[in-house]
Amino acid sequence: MSIPATIIKPNQGKTFSFLGNTITCKFNNNRQEGRIYEFLATASSGVPPLHSHPWDESFYFLEGEVAFQVETETIEATPGYFVNLPAGVAHTFQVRSPQAKFLVWVSNAAAETYINELAQAAQEQSLTLEAVNAIAQKHHIQFVKVNK
Template identity: 35%
Template sequence: MTIPYFVLTRDQREVPLNVLGTHVTVLASNAATQSYGITFQQGSEGTGPPPHSHDWDESFYVLDGEIDFHCDGRVHACHPGTLVHVPRGTVHGFQYGKGGGRMLEITGQGALAAQMFTAIDHEVPAGPPDVPALLAVLERHGVTVAG
């Protein structure tokens, strides 16, 4: 099956998803490309996911701000132009620094990130997270929260 090319202009993008305070715009899902996925993420200072792991590779490219990445117990202060590659199974998380930040996320084949972000946006109310509901969504999408 040949996947046709596509061009996604700014005005064709879906409305950003609210993923626990991070605004996530799905630019290309793994389903659309039959390979990789790309999201644009923008978060406020202090927000970001806790340490977790999953069975897909992902990479992050920092566009603006400082983002502290936690990978296998080490913290890396990442500035614009930094690429962080996280192989499947690696415990990782991140937190947006002072003033927030923006980055691209690229996920490997078989990733369920876009589906997970959509489910969190639809099933976990804004505000302080409903932890049991959040954990159920994460588990359904193959994500394990560390610790």
């Protein structure tokens, strides 16, 4: 049994919006395996706290400048940078240019459920800090405290 080709045109795909980010699912094979998302974020987008999660994640930067933190190291990611994160590695990012676009591959469908729940809470205007924490805890997202 062969799997049919997947072709998604520009501006197509399931789109989620929250905290100033637009996230479009560009590939979902309807199994437990990975997903590919296109992130479009602006300098005024919310900055995710330093966090880790139980799925692998890879980032490929297409446009703009992003300060990308992995554990205690920060890089200035520009077009062409690639970052691969195994599950459990703490990370965060902040857009430094007016806008940035990057692709994100996640290894598990659980990430999509997490994004769906955040987007739904934002749409219902109930994306409070308490709601974010509850959704994160449900999906085994760990927020990392930085010792200064």
